[in-house]
Structures are given as structure tokens and as C-alpha cells.
Amino acid sequence: MRPVLLVFRREFAAYFSTPVAAVFLIVFLALAAGMTFLVSGFFERGQADLSGFFFWHPWLFLVLMPAIAMRLWAEERRSGTIELLMTLPVQPWQIVVGKWLAAWAFAALALVLTMPLWITVNMLGSPDNGVILSSYVGSWLMAGAFLALAAAISGLTKSQVLAFIGATAVSFLFVMAGFDLVIAAVRPWAPGFVIDAVRSMSFFAHFQHITDGVLELPSIIFFVSLIVFCLWLNVRIVEVKKAA
Amino acid sequence: MALVEARDLVKRFGDLTAVDDISFSVERGEVVGFLGPNGAGKSTAMKIISGFMEPTSGQAWIDGHNSHTDPIPARRRLGYLPEGAPAYADMTVGAFLEFIAAMHGMNKPQASSRLGELVDRIHLAGVWNQRIESLSKGFKRRVGIAQALVHDPDALILDEPTDGLDPIQKYEMRDLIRSIAPQKAIIISTHILEEVEAVCTRAIIIARGRMLADATPGELLEHGPGNGTLALALATADPQSAIDILSKHPGVGRVEIVQRVNGVTRLAIQTSKARPSTSELTSLLRQSNIAVTEFYMKRATLDDVFRQIASHGAEN
Numbered sequence: 001m002r003p004v005l006l007v008f009r010r011e012f013a014a015y016f017s018t019p020v021a022a023v024f025l026i027v028f029l030a031l032a033a034g035m036t037f038l039v040s041g042f043f044e045r046g047q048a049d050l051s052g053f054f055f056w057h058p059w060l061f062l063v064l065m066p067a068i069a070m071r072l073w074a075e076e077r078r079s080g081t082i083e084l085l086m087t088l089p090v091q092p093w094q095i096v097v098g099k100w101l102a103a104w105a106f107a108a109l110a111l112v113l114t115m116p117l118w119i120t121v122n123m124l125g126s127p128d129n130g131v132i133l134s135s136y137v138g139s140w141l142m143a144g145a146f147l148a149l150a151a152a153i154s155g156l157t158k159s160q161v162l163a164f165i166g167a168t169a170v171s172f173l174f175v176m177a178g179f180d181l182v183i184a185a186v187r188p189w190a191p192g193f194v195i196d197a198v199r200s201m202s203f204f205a206h207f208q209h210i211t212d213g214v215l216e217l218p219s220i221i222f223f224v225s226l227i228v229f230c231l232w233l234n235v236r237i238v239e240v241k242k243a244a
Numbered sequence: 245m246a247l248v249e250a251r252d253l254v255k256r257f258g259d260l261t262a263v264d265d266i267s268f269s270v271e272r273g274e275v276v277g278f279l280g281p282n283g284a285g286k287s288t289a290m291k292i293i294s295g296f297m298e299p300t301s302g303q304a305w306i307d308g309h310n311s312h313t314d315p316i317p318a319r320r321r322l323g324y325l326p327e328g329a330p331a332y333a334d335m336t337v338g339a340f341l342e343f344i345a346a347m348h349g350m351n352k353p354q355a356s357s358r359l360g361e362l363v364d365r366i367h368l369a370g371v372w373n374q375r376i377e378s379l380s381k382g383f384k385r386r387v388g389i390a391q392a393l394v395h396d397p398d399a400l401i402l403d404e405p406t407d408g409l410d411p412i413q414k415y416e417m418r419d420l421i422r423s424i425a426p427q428k429a430i431i432i433s434t435h436i437l438e439e440v441e442a443v444c445t446r447a448i449i450i451a452r453g454r455m456l457a458d459a460t461p462g463e464l465l466e467h468g469p470g471n472g473t474l475a476l477a478l479a480t481a482d483p484q485s486a487i488d489i490l491s492k493h494p495g496v497g498r499v500e501i502v503q504r505v506n507g508v509t510r511l512a513i514q515t516s517k518a519r520p521s522t523s524e525l526t527s528l529l530r531q532s533n534i535a536v537t538e539f540y541m542k543r544a545t546l547d548d549v550f551r552q553i554a555s556h557g558a559e560n
Contacts, residue, residue, distance in 0.1 A: 006347055010332070010343055014332070017334035080327070081331065081332055083326040087294050089316045089319040089347070090347060
């Protein structure tokens with residue numbers, strides 16, 4: 001486990017070696033607050049809950065999580081440090097997991113910084129704090145899935161821009177999987193079980209199950225297994241493509 | 245089995261064969277110089293031996309551990325400086341080297357005593373707290389060397405360890421390599437030929453992915469072009485009598501006039517196996533009152549040898 005921790009520490013520190021981290025956090029908080037107050041009408045609704053805040057997370061993460069994960073491998077490839085990293089006496093999965101954990105911890109920090117909203121809602125009324133807590137946990141899990149997907153895609157290229165675009169495009173499909181836009185593209189030719197399978201991949205639907213407090217467990221299992229699968233894929237991509 | 249062993253290494257990228265059937269071994273105490281023009285396949289061969297790149301076929305071992313099927317023990321015994329000395333630009337020198345040491349499984353006290361020693365030897369104390377991106381090329385290269393030596397490995401693969409260093413730093417780097425050489429098996433790649441003479445016990449010449457020579461620098465020079473040619477300068481504008489005298493000697497082959505300027509004639513004398521000494525020929529000429537102003541034996545340079553072998557290899 002020590003190599004995982006070492007990679008995690010190095011990567012997490014790397015986020016703060018440039019002002020990019022601060023810029024990212026400010027953008028995330030501004031967007032989250034803007035959506036909650038201006039678009040969802042937090043005050044106008046007159047309800048002491050955070051559903052208007054969590055509703056936007058799949059959309060915010062769609063852009064912001066690829067931005068966090070894009071440098072994880074692309075930067076190593078561009079600078080050549082991947083050659084250094086991959087010839088150290090550690091297992092590739094330890095590096096993959098360490099990097100992902102660093103990105104996930106950064107996402108956690110972003111979520112923690114939205115806590116004033118939770119405090120506000122408690123001052124204004126008496127919300128169901130259990131639902132809010134599980135929504136936070138669900139949001140963090142979903143962030144982990146976005147990040148694992150984006151990290152694996154980052155392993156395919158030395159360009160951070162390409163990594164970002166690729167990860168956003170693939171994530172978009174996952175978010176939209178339950179919407180008619182995607183289903184309509186599948187329906188004409190695919191048998192029923194494929195349509196169901198595609199629908200069941202929807203980040204949006206799974207996240208909604210968690211924030212609604214219904215069907216939580218299957219959705220939690222969905223995100224966890226997607227994370228595990230993407231990390232495995234990341235290991236394979238790095239092993240096969242490291243020297244290419 | 246030798247400390248570093250490469251057997252039948254082949255690497256193809258599509259139609260291009262970057263490494264074409266390379267085999268060699270390096271014992272403890274040897275410093276092997278990989279010589280070759282840019283794009284000859286030196287770095288590719290090193291990437292394969294270090295375990296970073298999969299070969300198309302063939303195998304490599306570090307201290308008996310296969311670089312690809314048994315990578316972790318192989319990597320523990322190997323210090324590797326990749327091409328271009330990559331390092332994390334956003335880290336300080338100290339943080340970077342401590343990270344590498346920890347990844348090699350060293351604990352804090354081990355790492356700090358080893359790094360203290362290395363920092364003195366490689367002169368990194370002054371930049372210890374500086375970010376790597378702010379360092380000069382020479383310092384970056386030294387950080388790369390320190391990184392490769394952190395865990396005191398038995399085998400070292402250094403891809404162009406002196407690239408970007410100034411002459412004094414180059415001298416120090418060679419000194420460092422020489423001083424650690426007796427305990428290690430070292431492979432360095434370079435296209436600076438003087439470096440091979442300065443530090444290497446063996447030279448492997450690679451061009452177009454193929455091994456064209458594997459010999460000591462001395463052996464390579466022995467067969468070099470121009471080896472054994474005598475250069476002679478006479479204080480006369482009419483060298484014919486001198487040429488006649490010299491040609492009579494059984495060890496002398498062809499005598500050529502190289503230059504005739506300002507009353508001085510320069511001759512090049514090809515010698516046969518029974519190489520005449522310069523003093524012998526000088527006294528012969530003196531007997532005929534011909535004044536010799538300069539007389540020396542030419543030595544082939546590795547430069548000549550390299551050009552001969554590399555161009556010959558390219559024709560085949």
C-alpha cells in the first residue's frame with residue numbers, strides 16, 4: 001500500500017503547485033452556487049433542502065471532472081516522466097490507484113467547500129440531513145466514476161486537451177444514457193435488453209436514485225463497479241501504451 | 245549469468261526495425277558504451293532492457309531477473325536514466341529524490357543518509373529546495389543521475405548521462421562513473437567518442453538497429469583507418485632523395501607527399517607490419533644530411549573508427 005500512498009501524496013501536492021487548483025475550485029463553487037441560487041431558485045422555492053444544488057452535479061462534473069483528471073497520465077507522457085514512473089519497482093495498479101485517489105480527494109475538497117450551503121439550509125429551516133449526507137456521498141461516488149473514466153482516457157494521449165475532450169465526450173454519453181437523445185439512437189436497431197442496458201448506464205438516473213433516497217444500493221454498486229472497471233482499464237491502457 | 249544480459253532483442257515499429265537482433269552481456273566492473281548516430285536504436289535498446297518497452301522478440305535480464313516477466317526484482321537492481329533525463333518539473337529537487345527513494349522502498353533514515361551522500365558527490369546541495377523546472381540543463385541531468393543512483397543499484401543504464409553538461413561537469417560526471425564502476429555493471433549511451441575512451445571498458449557500436457562492433461576501445465583503435473601511418477616534415481622543397489631513402493626500408497610501404505609549402509615538405513608514410521621506428525628512419529635521413537623537423541606516428545581516433553564502421557554498416 002505504501003507506493004499507492006506515495007503516488008497519492010505526490011499527485012495531490014501537484015494539484016497545488018500551480019494556481020490551477022485555486023482557479024478550478026473557484027469556478028466549481030461559483031457555478032454550483034450560481035446554478036443553485038439563480039437557475040434552481042433556491043430562495044424562491046421556499047424549501048429547506050439541497051435538491052436544487054445536487055441536481056446540477058452530473059452536468060458540472062461532466063466538464064469539471066475531466067479537467068481534474070486530464071493531466072494524470074497525459075502530462076506524464078508529454079514530459080517523459082512515465083518512463084521514470086513505470087520503471088520503478090512498483091505494480092502499475094498501485095500507480096493507477098494512487099493517481100485516481102489524488103484526483104478523488106481533490107474532488108472531495110471541492111465538495112467540502114460547498115458545506116456553507118448545507119449550514120445555510122439548516123439555519124433557514126429543518127432539512128432532512130440524512131438525505132443531504134447521502135447525496136453528498138453519492139455525488140462523491142459519481143465524481144469518482146467520472147474521474148476513473150477520465151484518468152483511463154488520459155492514458156491514451158500525451159495531449160491534455162485531447163484527454164479532456166475525449167473524457168468529456170464519453171462522460172456525456174454516460175450522463176445522457178437515460179435520456180431520449182441516446183435511447184432514440186439505440187431503439188431502432190437494438191433489442192430490448194440492450195436498450196435496458198444502455199438506460200441502466202445513466203449517471204443521471206443513478207445519481208437521482210441516491211439523492212431521492214430510493215434504490216440507493218444498486219446505484220452505489222453501479223458507481224463502485226464502474227470505478228473498479230475503469231481503473232482496471234486504466235492499468236491495461238498504461239501497460240500496453242506506455243511506450244507508444 | 246551476467247548482471248545485465250540482452251539476448252536477440254528485436255523491436256519493430258511497423259516497417260521500421262529499430263532494434264535488429266542485439267545480444268550482449270555486461271559483467272560487474274564493466275562500463276559499456278553504446279555508440280551510434282542519432283536514431284540508431286540506442287535509446288530503444290535501453291528502453292527494452294530497462295523493462296519500459298516490450299520487445300517484438302528477445303529477452304533481457306537484470307541480475308538474472310527477466311525485465312518483462314519478472315519486472316519488480318529486476319527494477320530494484322537497476323538504476324535507469326531515461327532519454328532526456330525526465331523529472332517532475334513541479335517538484336523541488338529534494339522532494340523529487342525523496343519520492344524516488346521511497347518508491348524504491350527506502351525508509352526515511354535510509355533515504356536521507358543515502359541522499360546526503362549523493363548530494364555531496366553530484367553537487368546538488370545548492371539547488372535542493374529549488375523546483376526542477378527552474379534548473380539549468382546541467383543540473384536537471386544531475387538530478388536524473390542522482391535519481392538513478394538513489395537505491396545504490398548493481399546495474400545502471402544511463403541514456404546520455406553527460407548531454408547538456410559543460411566541460412567541467414562532463415569531467416566530473418565521468419569521474420563519478422569511473423569511481424562507481426568497479427562495483428557495478430554500467431551501460432551508457434553517447435555520441436561523444438572521447439567519452440568512450442575516457443570511461444568505457446567496452447564499446448558497442450550500433451547503427452540502424454544493428455550491432456556492428458563489440459570490443460574494447462583499444463581493439464577498435466587497433467584496426468582503425470590510418471593507424472600506423474607516419475607523418476614526416478622535411479626542411480626541403482625537394483623531397484625526392486628522402487623518398488628514395490625511405491622506400492628502401494623494408495618496413496616502409498607507400499610514401500606520399502601531403503603538402504609542399506614554404507620550403508617544408510610533409511610526407512605520409514604507410515608502414516607494413518614490421519613497423520620501423522621513427523628514430524631509425526630519422527637517423528637514415530640524417531646520414532644523407534636531410535633535416536627532419538617533425539616526425540610522429542599517427543594514431544587512429546575513435547572518430548575515424550566509428551565513421552568507418554558506421555558507414556560500412558550502412559552499405560550492407
